[in-house]
């Protein structure tokens with residue numbers, strides 16, 4: 013195989029992968045995705061919107077300050093400042109690609125979300141922002157002459173030559189395999205929420221790209237940091253993806269209560285039901301584990317519920333719950349992965365020729381906890397940057413040695429995967445402790461099927477990182493942290 017003229021290969025067609033593909037023009041791009049139309053990842057499910065300092069009293073510096081506070085100052089400051097400084101230009105670019113952002117009073121409609129000191133959240137189609145972004149970017153990719161998009165394929169292996177990542181092996185829906193040369197490979201394969209029993213992420217967001225990068229020897233960063241959303245619909249916990257019950261409902265006066273009607277957040281935090289996500293998640297987790305139960309009461313919205321929250325209303329009704337008349341059972345759920353493949357500001361991983369962008373990557377921009385509506389922004393800002401850099405100049409001269417394939421381990425069978433998701437949720441969920449993490453690692457080691465799977469290997473990496481971080485920070489909460497301090501004092 014010769015690398016001359018090989019395309020830039022982009023794995024994943026959420027906001028991050030689509031942005032890379034568009035920005036790399038005129039370089040030839042081969043875009044690979046499991047699903048179709050870019051709609052199978054988390055991007056299309058995003059409800060809240062995308063953040064940018066566009067309001068009259070706002071600035072990228074204020075947006076950066078809020079991002080750092082949310083991230084418990086564990087963030088990489090340079091990445092944060094780049095993100096917030098580039099946000100207004102990213103919005104203008106998205107509008108040029110045809111994203112129909114909602115408008116009011118002749119300008120963008122700017123909403124406010126938890127953790128943001130100013131109104132700076134743009135949305136499109138009300139609570140269908142992510143879908144609007146994906147549809148516009150996917151249409152722009154289909155029009156672009158430089159991108160070939162192969163859908164319904166699974167990237168199963170990286171091909172290396174002289175230590176450079178220079179291709180991938182893909183399996184198509186019909187079971188056929190193909191080797192594809194690449195001038196460079198960009199992973200834009202999303203997070204890993206689907207490895208947890210309770211998650212808001214779709215089944216395709218399972219950490220496969222991260223597992224592949226780790227198998228090839230790329231360095232990971234901060235993989236113990238997972239954000240849990242406090243309120244997913246708990247109607248059918250065997251389902252792979254739980255519908256999100258948006259925070260905006262609590263903003264509109266809905267209250268979390270146990271099954272006897274006692275308010276769950278009273279006396280827990282001065283902001284009550286609107287306390288930061290990690291605090292509410294832990295309270296809901298505890299209430300469910302003690303048997304008290306957790307329910308969101310939004311009956312006061314009455315018939316206005318359907319008009320104000322159409323997505324949540326439809327999800328509740330589909331599960332036989334009428335939120336106008338009865339409380340909504342809720343559970344915390346894995347929502348966003350702050351950690352991932354360690355990259356610099358240009359998406360470069362520690363492996364030559366391998367890049368990562370979007371949720372699979374960790375530039376350190378989110379620190380220990382992501383600020384709401386910053387992840388679509390991350391995909392667009394860093395996606396455009398990485399695409400433009402690789403479009404302008406290839407990473408290095410083509411390698412010439414023999415090819416070496418690095419595949420991830422086989423996938424776990426459905427029953428083993430279900431065991432892993434339950435184990436992962438109980439041990440590495442919103443509340444963690446050393447004993448639980450050690451027991452989970454031992455269970456993984458003793459489970460032959462899981463031990464041999466790539467999902468088991470990835471879960472083992474995360475459990476090990478969570479065990480090593482003995483103090484609580486951001487979304488990583490160790491309930492044994494005080495005991496440990498006392499024991500080592």
Ligand SMILES: Cc1cc2nc3c(=O)[nH]c(=O)nc-3n(C[C@H](O)[C@H](O)[C@H](O)COP(=O)(O)OP(=O)(O)OC[C@H]3O[C@@H](n4cnc5c(N)ncnc54)[C@H](O)[C@@H]3O)c2cc1C
Pocket residue numbers: 023024025026027028029044045046047050052053054055056057058059060061062063141142165166167168200201202203212213214216217220221256347348369370371372384385386387388389391
């Ligand atoms: C319910 C929900 C609501 C959210 N709301 C918001 C919000 O309001 N604002 C915000 O900023 N963020 C929000 N987020 C987070 C945000 O949506 C994601 O972090 C972001 O969209 C991730 O984009 P991505 O392009 O990195 O990955 P994704 O959009 O998840 O795309 C991953 C892509 O990778 C492909 N892929 C994966 N593995 C392989 C493989 N091995 N081979 C081939 N293809 C592969 C998939 O097919 C898919 O195309 C929300 C997330 C969820 C789940």
